[in-house]
Amino acid sequence: MVEYRRRVLDDALDELQPHLRALSIHGPKGVGKTATATQRAASVVDLSLPAQREILSADPSVLSRLPGPVLVDEWQRFPEVWDQVRRAVDSGSPPGHFILAGSSAPRGAVIHSGAGRIVPMRMRPLSLxxxxxxxxxxxxxxxxxxxxxxxxxxxxxxxxxxxxxxxxxxxxxxxxxxxxxxxxxxxxxxxxxxxxxxxxxxxxxxxxxxxxxxxxxxxxxxxxxxxxxxxxxxxxxxxxxxxxxxxxxxxxxxxxxxxxxxxxxxxxxxxxxxxxxxxxxxxxxxxxxxxxxxxxxxxxxxxxxxxxxxxxxxxxxxxxxxxxxxxxxxxxxxxxxxxxxxxxxxxxxxxxxxxxxxxxxxxxxxxxxxxxxxxxxxxxxxxxxxxxxxxxxxxxxxxxxxxxxxxxxxxxxxxxxxxxxx
Incomplete structure (x- = not known):
């Protein structure tokens, strides 16, 4: 197994994640979003998998029942999950519970901005x-x-x-x-x-x-x-x-x-x-x-x-x-x-x-x-x-x-x- 190498973003995550009910790590494919988020997650929901999308579609409350922090990976494959996380935050999910990783929702998908609930953090390719x-x-x-x-x-x-x-x-x-x-x-x-x-x-x-x-x-x-x-x-x-x-x-x-x-x-x-x-x-x-x-x-x-x-x-x-x-x-x-x-x-x-x-x-x-x-x-x-x-x-x-x-x-x-x- 390849040893994880800390990113500059990790310092900000160390400081902020324990206090934020939900945050998103966004950036282009291949920059290491999943690797970084996985280091902090107790549960992982991988929405690139059809079975995971079906489960959330049938029962969105699964997200709140999973032990946290919960990583929702490739969230843009099932844009509805963004609003599910937002509603869970509004319902009183504990601090540090949700991490979303992925890119923007497809054109035409109707989602709430997440302002005030889901704090965005950008990850770029490796700096020098x-x-x-x-x-x-x-x-x-x-x-x-x-x-x-x-x-x-x-x-x-x-x-x-x-x-x-x-x-x-x-x-x-x-x-x-x-x-x-x-x-x-x-x-x-x-x-x-x-x-x-x-x-x-x-x-x-x-x-x-x-x-x-x-x-x-x-x-x-x-x-x-x-x-x-x-x-x-x-x-x-x-x-x-x-x-x-x-x-x-x-x-x-x-x-x-x-x-x-x-x-x-x-x-x-x-x-x-x-x-x-x-x-x-x-x-x-x-x-x-x-x-x-x-x-x-x-x-x-x-x-x-x-x-x-x-x-x-x-x-x-x-x-x-x-x-x-x-x-x-x-x-x-x-x-x-x-x-x-x-x-x-x-x-x-x-x-x-x-x-x-x-x-x-x-x-x-x-x-x-x-x-x-x-x-x-x-x-x-x-x-x-x-x-x-x-x-x-x-x-x-x-x-x-x-x-x-x-x-x-x-x-x-x-x-x-x-x-x-x-």
Whole structure:
């Protein structure tokens, strides 16, 4: 039996679960929701099994009679169970009794929001700190608290980060041989198109067009490209293009499957800034999915970095590295009750890759640099942000692919991605 490895989310679950009557762990398939929830469950109801669905359909009170905590796994296979749990909570179920794991209900299913009864918690693919390849020395929560200490060194280099981009953060996939890993990721994407879309109530008439749209979305990783431009890229040369409503349905289905993890634009709490862009920055759930959709393995990404004249390949590694950073920062920030977004002015003169907003409203500004050194030019947008928002900026950080964590003379912290943790 494989030993369970704790996730960043476990710390929040330790603190919250004993006091919450019901919580849900949601996220894309394969991220480890069931493994994490099972560690805390005395009873498991697996709704991927028809017999379990039949039992609950016939007698919903079974849920309240089972010894708790009760894990209701794959709840979206029987959406009625959501309301059954809500009613059990309203009837006085004890604290810590219910854990639901799964994704969103299929389109058309009528369920109560669960607000005030079922507390949602998101699980993403493994952050870099959760992959156990390096010991972090810089805590994001400490930075948000105003800690100025930044130190440590790492042995990880560009090739290691490229390996992590392509290996994926899916626990069952990342440890496989590289060729098997690629086959598993391809199968994962095929399953999304051929099975999960229809199960969510989105029949796919032209699977090839959906795959092309996904590849175009992957090519737009870490950009704010409009959905119309993504559609044009996906259907270049195609006379019978899908309607806009069809591609919006693609987005809705992927969102319901938690396969999109877009960075929203930052909306400042104070009126320090105006004319900010309102477009989200595009990310799939895992950069490995984007790499597979683009047909890029580790060797291809490294060739591009080493001087390919193909511009699209030459820029995609930086975009995927930024995606890996965003995936990790999302996980760490949520553990610290922070929110992650990005900043871009409408005229595109200034942008900051990641804005982590603390519960008190102050922010951490983060730039991402795929390089082994940080130059003055790499910090200019952070200085602009500091000039504009003053003390509301807790700290300014550049996350890069170099060796050492340190603080520059201009007071900007420089941290290798491998050394950043929750």
């Amino acid at each position: 700190a959760e992959r156990d390849i390096e010991t972090p020395t810089v805590s994001l929560s400490a930075l948000l608290a105003g800690d100025r200490d930044v130190d440590g060194s790492t042995r990880l280099r560009l090739t290691d980060y490229v390996e992590e981009i392509t290996a994926s953060g899916f626990p069952a996939i990342r440890g496989l041989p590289s060729r098997v890993r690629r086959a598993e990721l391809d199968a994962y994407l095929d399953n999304v198109v051929e099975r999960e879309f229809p199960e969510q109530g989105y029949p796919v008439r032209r699977p090839a067009v959906l795959r092309a749209w996904l590849a175009a979305y992957a090519a737009a990783t870490s950009t704010t490209a409009t959905y119309s431009k993504i559609l044009d890229a996906a259907t270049a040369g195609l006379a019978n293009k899908p309607a806009k409503e069809t591609t919006l349905a693609y987005r809705d289905a992927l969102s319901s499957l938690w396969l999109l993890d877009d960075l929203p634009p930052w909306i400042p709490g104070h009126n320090h800034l105006d004319r900010l862009g309102q477009s989200a920055r595009h990310h799939l759930a895992d950069p490995a999915l984007a790499a597979r959709l683009l047909g890029l393995d580790a060797a291809a990404l490294l060739r591009a970095e080493q001087g390919s004249t193909n511009l699209s390949e030459g820029t995609i590694l930086g975009a995927l590295f930024e995606h890996l950073v965003a995936l990790s920062v999302h996980t760490y920030a949520e553990a610290a009750e922070g929110r992650v977004s990005h900043l871009r002015t409408r005229n595109n003169i200034h942008e900051v890759d990641l804005i982590v907003q603390h519960a008190g409203g102050r922010v951490l500004g983060i730039e991402v640099k795929l390089a082994d050194r940080v130059e003055d030019a790499d910090t200019k947008h952070l200085h602009w942000l500091r000039d504009r928002i003053g003390e509301d900026l807790i700290d300014a950080v550049v996350i890069y692919a170099g060796e050492h964590a340190y603080r520059r003379r201009d007071d900007v912290a420089v941290v290798p991605l491998a050394l950043l943790g929750p």
